[in-house]
Amino acid sequence: MSLIIRDMDVSYPGGGRKVLRGFDLDITDGEIYSLIGGSGSGKTTVLNLIAGFLQPSRGRILIDGRDVTDERPHKRNIGMVFQDYALFPHMSVRSNIAFGLRTRNIPRIEVDRRVDDVLELTGLSDRSGRFPSALSGGEKQRVALSRALVYEPSLLLLDEPLSALDASLREGLRKELRKILKGSGTNALYVTHDQMEAVSISDRIGYLRDGRIHEEGAPERMYWRPNKVGTARFMGVSNILKVKGSKDGHLETSIGRIPWSGSALPFIGFRSESLRLSGNGICLKCRVREVEYRGRDLHLDLVSEGTPLKSIVSGVCPPKPGDRIDMFLDPRDIMVLEKDPS
């Protein structure tokens, strides 16, 4: 099972701007791949390309080794889950799910069996006779997923499938979604603008920027050790500092010397939760500018040697604005970042 996209260009008709240029993507072995990126970065375009709703001006798409670039959408054997579910309002849950099996001319008994199976898997057995208008958001979401999975597609495309749900519901569904996807063993391309969702759901994350994959990797690495400044920013690394120079295995920065053995790179960064009120490592003298309570967490706006820093701490006796405090940073939490290619 595989999806391979090679050297793909897409530009919108009329407008000269290329949405994708030299775009490559590989998904294999039942993995869940999340494509993240800002709005307008072309995430949905990628889905539409793979699904066949859009034609590339250059490049090939291979699904399971078969070139589907010129194949029509319904011949590609993919499943797709839409942001607003796109359930057929005039069909019951059962008919919605059976739709893909019927188009494949599968015998009725077989259809019923497989629909029952998938209803079981997604816990919708008691909803099968309902129409979509009588379902809750979470149920709709599961119907949409069932509908796309039931005929065992070569590839499942998910377009921000959780974004229409309440925040509380969303977090619960992440785990369930991953379980269902992994259980089906289908390759999945998951598009989202929410990096936390991507991290918790996927096997691999690709950051889409300027029409191609900017950087990709396992969720932990993308979260803690991105290689590029842009990726770091998108992944929510709020402290990014310029490297002034390098000497004797150290990088010179405004917050001091950071041990570094590799070749000199222009930036370092660390997540705000890495800057702690106590602990070991580098000690930074900071002045508190602002404190924002966010329930369990405190968001601190700090200045150290003229450099603004952000920290998230959970403390019982929080500092007040104007306080001068020591903050600690474990050098292992520091990431060294490449410049983004322009």
Add this chain to the structure above:
Amino acid sequence: MSGNKISANALETAGLYLLPMVFLFLFCLYPLLLMARYGITDDNGRLTLRYLSEVIHDRIFREVIIFTLVQAFVSALVTVLLAIPGAYLLARYSFPGRSVIMAATTVPFVLPSLVLAVGFLGLFGAQGLLNGLIYDVNSFLGTGIPELELLYTGRIIVLAHVFFNFPIALRILNSRFSNLDASLENAARSMGAGRVRTFLFVTLPQMKYSLISSFSLVFTYCMLSLGVILVIGGLNHTLEVELFSLFNDLKVHQGSALFIIGSLLVMLATGIYLWSSTREGGGSDVSLGEGVARKGGRRPGAFTFFLILIYLAMVVIVIFGPLMVVIRESLLSGSGGDITFSWYREVISRQVDPVLSISPLNAILNSLLFGSLTMLISVPLAWMTAHLMLRSRFIGKGLLDLMLLFPLGASSVALGYGLVKAYSGGPVELAGTWYLVVLVHSVIAYPLGARAIYSSLKAVPGDLMKAARSIGAGPLEAYFKVKLPLILPGILIASVFSFAISLGELGATLMVSREAYITMPVFLYRVIEGGGRQIGPMNAFAVILMAITFLSFLGIEAVKHLFTRWGVER
């Protein structure tokens, strides 16, 4: 490669436009252009501005033009002003019977105009119900209430136009009121603005386009109405009536010149309507027949409820009053006040009318056949047009779409005359055939159907088709299994419109239908005009025409409910 694709796409678009455009050209534009030609050429075919200048410099023609504009303006104004409170009340308050009222307002829209004319004759005539009442009151109480002299005046034309167009304005405005963001009003109220101030300065400005579009649509209809003015308008000629009598007076050149001037004016109004209806809240997504009244809404307070009651009572009286009169007169025997069914028996007896050389029953049968065949042509056309209107933009698309809806603003008299002229005596002989009647009805009916289908098409989320395709349905399968069921309500509404329009059309049908193919409205018109004939059969015939229209409407409405039981969220 991409170049090829773009041109292939352009080719596809051109191909899709071809069929409706050819139909439109053959059966609407060409005949109308042919008509217009008479206005700018003399008998020898030489170009001349003589007739145009004659028409412009003639005081009476000028007055006809001015009267047409004034009555249309006043009618549209009164209609919209009357509709605003109703639309607001229906959108903001929930009370028992709200949906019934909404459904009742569809009645005038599908009612053949001559039925109303007959009703008004019975209601306002010198011997009519109201004057009879006034006479009784005067002689009983000794009061001196003057007789109503509404018949044959401009006021009764306005009254009739308000009757017909009130529902359209109500629907467009109601839909806009329902979709307005109530939080804006709440914000204004919280800042201390009173109810009236809020309505005037916060609510109404957001209604701008829906007001413009409902006004211009009603204006267009009032410019073009014929039957009702012909029968109860007396000497008050509008352009359409003047055109009709000029053609019968063999003054084709003057008639055509007048037609040219009238068309320009109507096109302006139609253009404003089409423009404003595509703006936000302009009502392009509104179509009659849909239950627009939403769930929710405040429960009215006692005073508001009182206002609502008064308003609704008024609406019900205005809508059903004339119809009740028609039914009453159809059941009254000529001599006394006895109830009799003899008029109906007379109508259904298959007695061939010596003058019309066809029986009333035959006219009914004709109308039913024409109506059903019209549906069959105009609904597919409307369906195609609706799809074209939703296609992605390209240069000149606006103009093409405007053209596709052109018959909305076409003079039916000129269209009928032009069609006979265009397809008589040449290689294609259509004059006097039944298919010409069907064709002209289809041309007149399809733009309205297109708007109905367009609004339901627009309501189908784009992702549904994508979903069907990605799941494995081919384009046709996806269309028939997903989109078609969802736009079925729109298609059914378009069918009702087509049927109702075919059943009520007078102007063009008078021109194109011959002897055996006389329709119910033409029959009714001839019966009314041949003043020597009796009131009873005339009313009985009007009741039958009315009943058939409503029954078909209810039938299709029932089918619609059957198909929409899933309760699509809109």
Add this chain to the structure above:
Amino acid sequence: MGIGIMVILWVLGAVYLLEMIGREEEPDLVIYSYESFQSYGLGPAVIPKFEEMHDVKVKVVTPGDMGTVLGMVNIEKDRPKADIIIGVDNSMLFKAVREDLLEPYIPVNIGRLDPTMDFDPGHYVVPFDYGYIAIICNGEMMQERGLDIPGDLLDLGSDQYEGQILLLDPATSSTGCSFMIWAASVAGGNHSSFFSDLADNANGRVLGSWDAMYKAWRDGEAPIAISYGLDTAYEMMSTGTNNTITVVPEHQGYRQIEGAGLVKGAPHSELARKFLDFILTDDFQSEVYNNYMLPVVPGVPIDPMFDEYGEHAVSHVEPTTSEVMENYEDWYQAWREAFF
């Protein structure tokens, strides 16, 4: 699929029915006329005679009043469907001639025609009946309202008749057209001011067809109206009472002479000419009383009631067709100016 088959069956059924409805024996002669030609009984009286005489089938089409008939012939000009138009009178003939709708024909028995009826030197139509245009008054109402019976046409301009007169639109009604030409001829150069007076007295009560006007008159809408010299006779024959006062000015009479003409390019012109020959025979002329009109062939017997109650004039003011053609637009313009 069931629906598809139903739709197809339905279409086929509808088309079949419509074809059946439209199907008729191909007629050998097609006549267009005004409605009352059929409803009063002249058509049903003479057409079967002609059909039997020549063993042919004649179809009579009555699309409305005479204006509508001419309008229809005019639309069909490029491919005429009618062979004969019946009812083109001395007032309206000029329109048909101007639009080139008719083919001249002199019937073989033209000698039978009363020479004073021969209003058409171009022989576009063959006269078949005539009647005097008259002022009719409802005797009871005139007395009630204290109105004088008008002695001649110009009296109708008098102030005492304000709101008391029903008139006809000359554009749509042939009676109205005749009346307008009569009034213009009688008033001479003063026709504009006479029309204004008439308009004041009619006060908006101007109707489109004689049928509608006559009904309104009988319903008591106004006591005075425009009709025919045989109206008293008609009332006597149909109701046996005599409340109608019919006024035909003795020295300023206007005869509406009706004719039948051959349509230019008529599909059955040969038989049509035979029909025009038939018009001046006794078989036809003895039936024109059905139309409440008088025969144009001298010596044809007339109903004694017509003789007794019919009003007629001694001398006439009837402009020739060419005079009408010359002046009609001016007169009509003056009429419109006065009435609208």
